[in-house]
Every structure is written in structure tokens, then in C-alpha cells.
Amino acid sequence: MAFPLDATSVTHGIQLAVAPVFLLTAVSGMIGAVAGRLARIIDRARTVEDRARVSTDEDFLQRAYVELGELRMRGRLANGCIALLTSCSVLIGLTIILLFLGETTAFQINRLAVGCFLLGVGCFILALLCFLAETLVATRLLNFHMLRGKAG
Numbered sequence: 001m002a003f004p005l006d007a008t009s010v011t012h013g014i015q016l017a018v019a020p021v022f023l024l025t026a027v028s029g030m031i032g033a034v035a036g037r038l039a040r041i042i043d044r045a046r047t048v049e050d051r052a053r054v055s056t057d058e059d060f061l062q063r064a065y066v067e068l069g070e071l072r073m074r075g076r077l078a079n080g081c082i083a084l085l086t087s088c089s090v091l092i093g094l095t096i097i098l099l100f101l102g103e104t105t106a107f108q109i110n111r112l113a114v115g116c117f118l119l120g121v122g123c124f125i126l127a128l129l130c131f132l133a134e135t136l137v138a139t140r141l142l143n144f145h146m147l148r149g150k151a152g
Contacts, residue, residue, distance in 0.1 A: 077134035084127035091120030
């Protein structure tokens with residue numbers, strides 16, 4: 001297998017491969033944000049469980065079970081978001097490799113690179129939708145029981 005490595009094809013290959021790297025930067029930032037949210041979800045679930053174990057107040061226990069159910073849903077959405085973002089990263093990484101190989105070798109793999117890129121962007125969009133759903137569930141939890149009594 002021959003690799004015709006002249007300076008212009010290598011330079012052009014690098015230029016092609018750099019553009020998807022910016023998407024990887026966005027994905028890594030989002031993974032950090034979602035991982036932080038997931039950590040807070042886990043911490044809150046542990047706190048609610050610990051308080052529910054020692055409580056005898058039926059009203060509190062009922063609210064705790066509802067909140068734990070919603071925290072479970074939020075955790076699953078966050079996990080799904082991280083899985084999609086990781087898949088996006090892998091696909092964008094493959095895109096970079098394929099673009100570079102397609103430019104610097106005789107392999108005709110540009111269509112495969114396009115497919116990987118589109119799948120990666122699709123995963124990113126689905127991850128954004130999971131993130132949106134998780135934040136909507138989180139804001140639904142903001143029902144402040146003390147304010148309900150004063151509203152009347």
C-alpha cells in the first residue's frame with residue numbers, strides 16, 4: 001500500500017480535518033456540563049433517600065417517592081445524553097481520520113467520511129434534545145411546597 005505524501009496533499013488533509021475538531025470542542029464542553037448535572041442529580045437522590053429512611057411523615061415520604069422517580073428519569077436522560085455525545089465524538093473522530101486518509105492516500109472513502117459526519121451531527125442533535133428534556137423535567141420539580149400554602 002503506497003502513501004503518496006506530498007506536502008500539498010498533507011496540508012489540504014489537515015485543513016479538511018481541522019473543521020470537525022471544533023465540533024469535538026463543543027461536544028467535550030457539553031459532556032462536562034451534563035456530567036456535572038448528573039453528579040448533582042445523584043447527590044440529590046442520595047439526600048432524599050437518606051431523609052426518607054428516617055422520616056415518618058407520610059406527606060414527606062409521598063413527595064420523596066415522586067421526586068426520586070423524577071430524579072431517576074433525569075438521570076436516565078443525562079446518561080442517554082452522555083452516550084449520544086460520546087457516540088458523536090467517536091463518529092467525528094472517525095470523520096477526521098477518514099478525511100485525512102482520503103486526502104493523503106489513494107483510498108476513495110470520502111462518502112464514508114460524509115456518512116460518519118452526518119451521523120455524528122445527528123447524535124449531537126439527539127443529545128441536545130435529551131439535554132432539553134432533562135432541563136424541562138428539572139424545572140418541573142420546582143414546585144416549592146412552602147409557597148403553595150402562601151398562594152391561597
